[in-house]
Amino acid sequence: MLEHGRVSAPGHxxxxxxxxxxxxxxxxxxxxxxxxxxxxxxxxWRAGVxxxxxxxxxxxxxxxxxxxxxxxxxxxHSTPGQIVIPAKPPQPSGGSGQVNSGAS
Amino acid sequence: MTIADVxxxxxxxxxxxxxxxxxxxxxxxxxxAGAGATARAGAGTRxxxxxxxxxARAIADRELAAVDLACSRFRPDxxxxxxxxxxxxRPRPVSPIFADLLAAxxxxxxxxxxxVDPTCGRALVGLGYDRDFAEVRAAGxxxxxxxxxxxxxxxxxRVHLDLAGRRxxxxxxxxxxxGATAKAWAADRCAGKIAAQLGVGVLxxxxxxxxxxxxxxxxxxxxxxxxxxxxxPDAPGQTVTISSGGLATSSTTVRAWKVGGRPVHxxxxxxxxxxxxxxxxxxxxxxxxxxxxxTASTAAIIRGPAAIDWLHDIGLPARLVRHDGTVExxxxxxRDDGPGAAA
Numbered sequence: 104m105l106e107h108g109r110v111s112a113p114g115h116x117x118x119x120x121x122x123x124x125x126x127x128x129x130x131x132x133x134x135x136x137x138x139x140x141x142x143x144x145x146x147x148w149r150a151g152v153x154x155x156x157x158x159x160x161x162x163x164x165x166x167x168x169x170x171x172x173x174x175x176x177x178x179x180h181s182t183p184g185q186i187v188i189p190a191k192p193p194q195p196s197g198g199s200g201q202v203n204s205g206a207s
Numbered sequence: 208m209t210i211a212d213v214x215x216x217x218x219x220x221x222x223x224x225x226x227x228x229x230x231x232x233x234x235x236x237x238x239x240a241g242a243g244a245t246a247r248a249g250a251g252t253r254x255x256x257x258x259x260x261x262x263a264r265a266i267a268d269r270e271l272a273a274v275d276l277a278c279s280r281f282r283p284d285x286x287x288x289x290x291x292x293x294x295x296x297r298p299r300p301v302s303p304i305f306a307d308l309l310a311a312x313x314x315x316x317x318x319x320x321x322x323v324d325p326t327c328g329r330a331l332v333g334l335g336y337d338r339d340f341a342e343v344r345a346a347g348x349x350x351x352x353x354x355x356x357x358x359x360x361x362x363x364x365r366v367h368l369d370l371a372g373r374r375x376x377x378x379x380x381x382x383x384x385x386g387a388t389a390k391a392w393a394a395d396r397c398a399g400k401i402a403a404q405l406g407v408g409v410l411x412x413x414x415x416x417x418x419x420x421x422x423x424x425x426x427x428x429x430x431x432x433x434x435x436x437x438x439x440p441d442a443p444g445q446t447v448t449i450s451s452g453g454l455a456t457s458s459t460t461v462r463a464w465k466v467g468g469r470p471v472h473x474x475x476x477x478x479x480x481x482x483x484x485x486x487x488x489x490x491x492x493x494x495x496x497x498x499x500x501x502t503a504s505t506a507a508i509i510r511g512p513a514a515i516d517w518l519h520d521i522g523l524p525a526r527l528v529r530h531d532g533t534v535e536x537x538x539x540x541x542r543d544d545g546p547g548a549a550a
Contacts, residue, residue, distance in 0.1 A: 185521075186318055186503055187495030192524035192539035193430070193447035193454065199440035200431030201213070204491055206458030207223040207414025207436045 213424060214260035220271050221279075221390055222339050223414030224437060229263045229401070230408035230424045231255045255407070262405055267397045271413075274393040277305040278385045280328065281339050290375060291328060291382045298367070298374040309368050309375055311392045312385045315502040316363035322506040326361045327475040328382030333357050334482070335466050336473060348465040357480030386473070391455055391501035394418035398497075412436070416455045418497035423450040430454055432491045432526060435461050445526065445543045453497025457504040458489040474508050486511045489528040492518070493540070 214229040278287040286305040293299060301309070312325040331337070335349050365378040377383065394411050395418045401409040402420030410419045410428045415436030419428055426448060433444030436456070447454075459482070463472040476483035490507040494500035503523050507514035515535060518525045524540040534543050 184318075186499045186523065187452075188522045188538070189449070189452040189493045189495055189524065191450060193449050193493050193541060194427060195541035196427075196429050196446045196448045198429070198446060200429045200446045201215075201228060202226045202410065202412045202417065202428070203415060203431045203433055203436045203438055203440075203442070203444075204412070204417050204454050204456045205415045205433045205436035205438055205442075205444075206456055206461035206489065207416075 212255065214255035214257075214263070216260060216264050218264075221275065221393075221413060222341055223390075225267070225271075225414070226410075226412040227260075227263060227267055227397075228410040228428065229255050229260055229405075230410075230422070231259060259405060259407060263401045263407070263409060266401050266404060267411060270397050270400060271393055273304050274308065274389060274396070277302060278308050278389050280331075280384055280386070281337075287383065287385065290377060294377040294379060294381050296376060296379050298369065298372075298376045301373055301375045303373065306368060306370055306373050306375065308385055308389050308392055309366070309383075310370060311498055312383070312388045313363055313366060313368060315388050315498070315505075319502060319506040319509075321363060321477055322509045323387050323502055324360050324363050324475075324477040325366060325383040325385055325387070326363055326381050327477065327480070328384040329380075330357050330360055330475045330480040331384055331473065332382065333480075334471050335464070340462060340473075343464050348468060350467055360475065360477045360480050362477070387505050388498055388502060390414060391416040391418070391453065391497040394497040395453060416453070416497050416501055417449075418453045419449060419451060432456060434458050434489045434528075443532075445541075447541060449493060452493060452495045453500040454491065454493045455497055455501035455504050456489060456491040457501065457508050459483070459485060459508065460488050474505060476509055483509050483511075485509065486529055487514065487527050488530045490514070490525060491527075492523055492525040494523055 212230065214227075214231075216227040216229075218225050218227075275282070276285055279285045280287055280291075282288060286301055290299060290301070309325075315323045316325060335346070336343055361378065361381045365381045366375070366383060367377070368375045390413045394413045394416050397411045397413075398409050398418035398420035401407065401411070406421070408419070408421040408423050410417060410423075417430060427450040429446055429448050431438075431440060431442070431444055431446050432454075433442045433456075435442070435458070438444070457474065459472045459474055463470060465471065471482045474483050474485075475481070485508045487508050490504045492500045492504040492507065494503060503518065503521070503525070507518060507525065507527060510517060514525075514527065515537060518527075518537040522538050524538045525536065526540050526543075527535045527537075529535075536542060
């Protein structure tokens, strides 16, 4: 596992271009591999930061737009996007009601 | 100790009559604590006691008081009054309940394409409806408060709500009224809380805006659908049963008065800022909640003939009554074929 503080940045490996210090091919290969991994790690880190920033921006935008949904404790059965139909339509009944539904 | 299958309580709130029915036939809810709260009336049935009824009423009173303080247009200390008085485009902190009430109003506006619009406050004031309706009615024929055409309402897009931050603001000059949704929202809230906290079945009617919660009695709650919520039990209309959700009725015939010799009512057409001239005198709708039912019934009055196709397309059961008393129904609403069915 790479630790960022311990991997040299590219161009600061102490090696000149095309030169292999001490002719140690294995060391050069190891450094090249570490350098590549470092780049990948940095890219991954930056991509992660960028995605977090995008998520935050999108979240703020949606929260601002959603005047009726996010964070609201809605009345029972209410959903933000549609008028909710009843589980069952009213059924016919004879006689008087226990209560009236009329305008007030 | 009073024991009944259904407890009934009637009281005044929001300038109208509320009816609270409680049925204790449910066993799934939490146990009700307190001495003498319940008694067994037979296998599978827990009778309603005075204790349960009192608890239900206390919950309703608490919730309704909170709603009134949040959004009464006639209270100088309400949050709505403060918001209307400011109307300067600058955010103001609001309570959670006011935020939810405003969210419900904006949702209704959005779902109806702006037909149910909360920015009709100035139009209502212009018609003299700037105080409790009993006072408006008692004042008789009064001169209009505003002269000249009111014009279209500003539009719900000029009302702003930051729900997460609990802030709201109105563009300059915008005045809102939450009457189209607040009472129904309050009914939903009361029914939900009473059912959840007491483990009972409940129906609450706030001036005819009805919400039910918990387990309904066998056969459902019987509701007489009519023009006026205060009509006698044998008033022209239709009796149906409901077991869940809500049922609401909007009408141009009840909350009506005169201004400058002109008959007016409280359902404002946002396109004109005037009381709507609808082909329907009364529309009743059943929905998954009372606020949805009231949103649809109000929108149907405003939409006029186009409401039939709209309600069909949504699948909302509705009963629409023309001025001559003829009735149309949609989406499974039962036909008017019983005695006393004439509208």
